[in-house]
Amino acid sequence: MSCKATLRREMIEKRKALSLKNGEMFVKIIKELECYKKAKNVMLYMPIKGEADVTGLLGDKKLFLTPVTEGDEMYACRVGKMVEGAFGVPEPSDKTPFDKKDIDLVIVPGVAFDKEGNRMGFGKGYYDRFLKGMKAMKIGVCHAFQLMDKIPSEPHDVKMDMIVTERGIWTKENI
Ligand code: ADP
Ligand code: MG
Numbered sequence: 607m608s609c610k611a612t613l614r615r616e617m618i619e620k621r622k623a624l625s626l627k628n629g630e631m632f633v634k635i636i637k638e639l640e641c642y643k644k645a646k647n648v649m650l651y652m653p654i655k656g657e658a659d660v661t662g663l664l665g666d667k668k669l670f671l672t673p674v675t676e677g678d679e680m681y682a683c684r685v686g687k688m689v690e691g692a693f694g695v696p697e698p699s700d701k702t703p704f705d706k707k708d709i710d711l712v713i714v715p716g717v718a719f720d721k722e723g724n725r726m727g728f729g730k731g732y733y734d735r736f737l738k739g740m741k742a743m744k745i746g747v748c749h750a751f752q753l754m755d756k757i758p759s760e761p762h763d764v765k766m767d768m769i770v771t772e773r774g775i776w777t778k779e780n781i
Pocket of ligand 1: 725726727728729730731732733734735738760762763
């Protein structure tokens with residue numbers, strides 16, 4: 607646990623130094639993925655604290671969802687008029703929940719990922735609870751320095767199917 611907490615702190619500090627620009631590479635790479643082209647309902651996140659910015663996808667002809675948190679729970683709502691939500695993250699003002707079974711692809715932020723598809727978040731486990739049991743394709747997005755060989759993981763951590771950095775993509779097949 608302390609190992610996980612120390613790494614989480616280090617990575618958050620390192621990322622904060624980055625500005626939010628340069629999201630174009632992530633967007634360009636994601637747009638070329640077959641699983642993205644095929645997906646109708648795509649969940650993505652609004653970046654904070656230097657997270658990789660994928661909001662450039664929002665002009666595409668798809669239905670976009672984004673997380674809303676309430677207490678310990680996280681659910682998906684359609685992107686629309688945005689207001690400031692918990693943790694300073696923009697969230698839709700219309701908080702009608704979208705059925706997560708209908709989401710084809712989830713683009714997941716992270717503090718660090720590893721080459722086994724493990725993910726570390728801010729330490730509250732929102733995505734682990736949300737993604738549990740979901741059939742949607744899960745793509746972690748991060749800056750290349752956040753993709754490590756191995757990070758500590760626990761049984762409740764939900765693995766990614768693919769990781770995208772500005773340098774390219776990682777999947778189980780290409781390592
Ligand atoms: P993060 O994924 O944000 O890095 P952790 O994986 O450390 O954070 O999870 C934080 C906490 O969230 C865990 O200690 C656990 O109590 C809780 N948690 C995560 N997944 C679940 C789950 N599926 N059911 C219940 N609690 C969970
Ligand atoms: Mg976790």
